[in-house]
Structure formats: structure tokens, C-alpha cells
Amino acid sequence: MLEPALKTYIERIPKTELHCHLEGSIQPATLLKLAARHGIELPFTDEEGAKAFYEFTSLNQFLGIFALACSTLKTRQDFETITLDLGADSASQGIPYREVFFTYAYHDRRSIPWEEVISGIASGREKVKQQYNVEMWFIADIDRTVDPQDGVRLVEMAQASRDQAGIIGIGLDSQEIGYPAKRQKPAFDLAKRLGLHRVAHAGEDVGPESVWDALQSLDVERIDHGVRSIDDPALVKHLAERQVALTVCPLSNIELKVYPQLRDHPVKRLTDAGVLVMLNSDDPPMFHCNVLDNYFAVAETFNLNAADIDQYARNSFKAAFLPDERKQQYLADLEREIKKLRSEIL
Numbered sequence: 094m095l096e097p098a099l100k101t102y103i104e105r106i107p108k109t110e111l112h113c114h115l116e117g118s119i120q121p122a123t124l125l126k127l128a129a130r131h132g133i134e135l136p137f138t139d140e141e142g143a144k145a146f147y148e149f150t151s152l153n154q155f156l157g158i159f160a161l162a163c164s165t166l167k168t169r170q171d172f173e174t175i176t177l178d179l180g181a182d183s184a185s186q187g188i189p190y191r192e193v194f195f196t197y198a199y200h201d202r203r204s205i206p207w208e209e210v211i212s213g214i215a216s217g218r219e220k221v222k223q224q225y226n227v228e229m230w231f232i233a234d235i236d237r238t239v240d241p242q243d244g245v246r247l248v249e250m251a252q253a254s255r256d257q258a259g260i261i262g263i264g265l266d267s268q269e270i271g272y273p274a275k276r277q278k279p280a281f282d283l284a285k286r287l288g289l290h291r292v293a294h295a296g297e298d299v300g301p302e303s304v305w306d307a308l309q310s311l312d313v314e315r316i317d318h319g320v321r322s323i324d325d326p327a328l329v330k331h332l333a334e335r336q337v338a339l340t341v342c343p344l345s346n347i348e349l350k351v352y353p354q355l356r357d358h359p360v361k362r363l364t365d366a367g368v369l370v371m372l373n374s375d376d377p378p379m380f381h382c383n384v385l386d387n388y389f390a391v392a393e394t395f396n397l398n399a400a401d402i403d404q405y406a407r408n409s410f411k412a413a414f415l416p417d418e419r420k421q422q423y424l425a426d427l428e429r430e431i432k433k434l435r436s437e438i439l
């Protein structure tokens with residue numbers, strides 16, 4: 094059992110989240126609200142039913158749930174609603190800074206115009222700042238399976254909406270098996286020329302070769318997941334030496350059976366090897382866990398102390414795409430808060 098004092102410490106220490114998907118963050122209550130807004134029939138009628146529906150036993154079932162949740166997103170107002178939800182959620186978890194993925198391919202397939210998505214997340218982001226004092230930025234993810242030309246088109250659209258919606262970079266997600274990162278090299282080359290940050294999901298369903306592929310073909314600055322890097326000592330050394338951050342989502346990996354149990358997960362081994370690891374939730378309601386739950390579970394399983402927690406919180410700011418001066422400011426605020434929390438709680 095996690096010590097109550099350490100639990101409170103984790104709740105209150107400032108931290109960022111850098112690996113969370115907008116479309117995977119729709120809470121059951123919001124899903125019901127969105128469906129009612131559009132007269133969409135769901136296979137459940139109340140929050141309890143929705144929560145039960147969110148239980149899945151296979152990847153296919155998970156993808157079905159994800160698709161159903163996406164189908165309730167149609168208008169600017171819907172995208173604003175879910176962005177605002179994430180703002181409230183950030184405030185409740187001690188997350189003053191969050192970078193959030195959105196994957197336009199899911200909406201493009203349903204003929205939702207780019208402008209609906211962009212104007213919704215843009216106004217949601219403004220309100221999140223005003224109402225919760227949470228700083229939120231977006232990363233436009235390219236679905237690995239799309240035609241490379243569509244990847245380039247997405248980068249062009251993201252660049253055009255960059256200031257409006259606070260788009261900070263380009264990412265890569267969806268099916269890793271059979272779709273190497275290098276397919277999307279033209280899009281990432283363009284993103285680099287435009288000065289957009291670059292990240293990629295890799296090393297989740299495919300081993301270290303997928304992480305090398307993302308690093309070498311796309312010149313990404315961070316790897317999302319990247320946990321299977323542990324199988325290649327040369328890669329672990331490379332990540333540690335260059336301080337390439339891994340945005341690790343331990344409980345998501347357990348839910349999707351990348352590892353059978355948390356004690357088999359390499360989060361601690363990667364950290365001990367000097368890799369810049371930080372902790373995230375991925376798709377919170379779908380995996381029944383938020384950022385705090387991931388910290389709690391890792392702390393309990395690997396018997397962490399407050400100094401270990403401080404390090405994960407520091408790493409979370411170090412890995413963020415903040416301008417240097419602002420990053421130093423956040424890190425200085427964190428050190429002040431650590432001192433205060435230690436004297437108050439521990």
C-alpha cells in the first residue's frame with residue numbers, strides 16, 4: 094500500500110503531462126452529453142453503463158470504443174467541451190502545463206472540417222487558461238497508416254493554424270505494425286523546416302527497431318512510449334546520452350498487454366539507466382487511470398520515495414516543449430514547491 098503522505102505528495106507536486114490524446118480523454122459523462130446533443134444512440138443510457146462499456150478485453154474492442162467516442166465529436170462546440178474537460182482535469186491533478194495530441198485523420202474520415210476542430214480546441218484552450226490557469230498546447234498527430242501525401246497536407250494545415258490553436262508540434266500515432274515511421278519522412282522534413290517540434294509513438298507494439306526508425310528517419314525530439322527500447326542496450330545508451338525523453342504511459346501498456354504486470358514494466362530500469370523518462374496517462378478514461386494513478390502505481394510497485402517522485406516531476410518539465418527561459422521558471426517554481434511540500438507533508 095502506498096503511504097498516505099507520499100500519496101498526498103504526488104497529488105500536490107506540480108507536473109506536466111505530454112502524452113495524452115484529446116479523443117481518448119472523453120469522460121463517460123461527457124460522452125452521454127455529446128451523444129444527447131446530436132441525437133446519437135449509444136449502447137448505454139447512463140454513466141454507470143458508460144463506465145461498464147469502457148471495459149475492454151481486446152485491442153479490437155478498445156478501437157471500437159475509441160471509434161464510438163469519436164463519432165460524438167461533430168462541431169466546434171464538441172471540441173471545445175472536451176478541451177475544457179481536460180483543463181478541469183489538469184487543475185485537479187496538479188498539472189499546470191499539458192501538451193495534448195489530436196489526430197485529425199479520425200475526423201477527416203467522418204468529413205468533419207479542419208476548421209471545426211481547430212476553432213473548438215482554440216476557444217477551449219483560451220477558456221482553460223482563464224478558468225483553470227492551465228497552459229495547454231496541441232500536437233497534431235499523423236496517423237501512421239495515412240498516405241504520405243496526407244501527412245504532408247496535415248503539416249501544412251497545422252502550420253496555417255499554429256498560432257490560432259496553439260499547435261506546438263507534429264506527432265505520429267496509430268498502427269505501428271506494418272507502417273514504419275520512415276513512410277512519413279516528407280511530412281516530418283517539412284515540419285522541421287517550419288520549426289515545428291517533432292515526436293512519434295514508437296517502441297510500443299514493435300521493438301527497438303521502430304524507435305531507431307523514428308529517431309533516424311524523422312529526427313524526432315521525443316519518443317512517445319518507447320518502452321521496448323529496453324531490449325537494445327545501444328539504444329538505451331543513445332537515449333540517455335542525448336537525453337531524448339520518453340513519454341511513458343505505464344498503465345496503458347499494462348491494459349494493452351505490452352507487459353503482463355507493472356513489475357515487469359521497464360519504466361524503472363530505463364530511469365535507472367539515465368533515460369529522461371516522464372509519466373503520463375495516454376487515454377485516461379479508456380484505461381481507467383489518470384496521471385496521478387500512473388504515479389501511484391509506479392511508486393507502489395517500485396517502492397519509490399519522495400526524491401524519486403521529484404525526479405519524475407522534474408523530468409516532466411525538462412521534456413516539455415517550452416522555451417528555455419519559461420522552462421527554467423517552471424523548474425524554479427517546482428523546486429520551491431518541493432521544499433514547501435516536504436516541510437508540510439513529509
Ligand SMILES: [Zn+2]
Pocket residue numbers: 112113114266294317375
Ligand atoms: Zn498514445
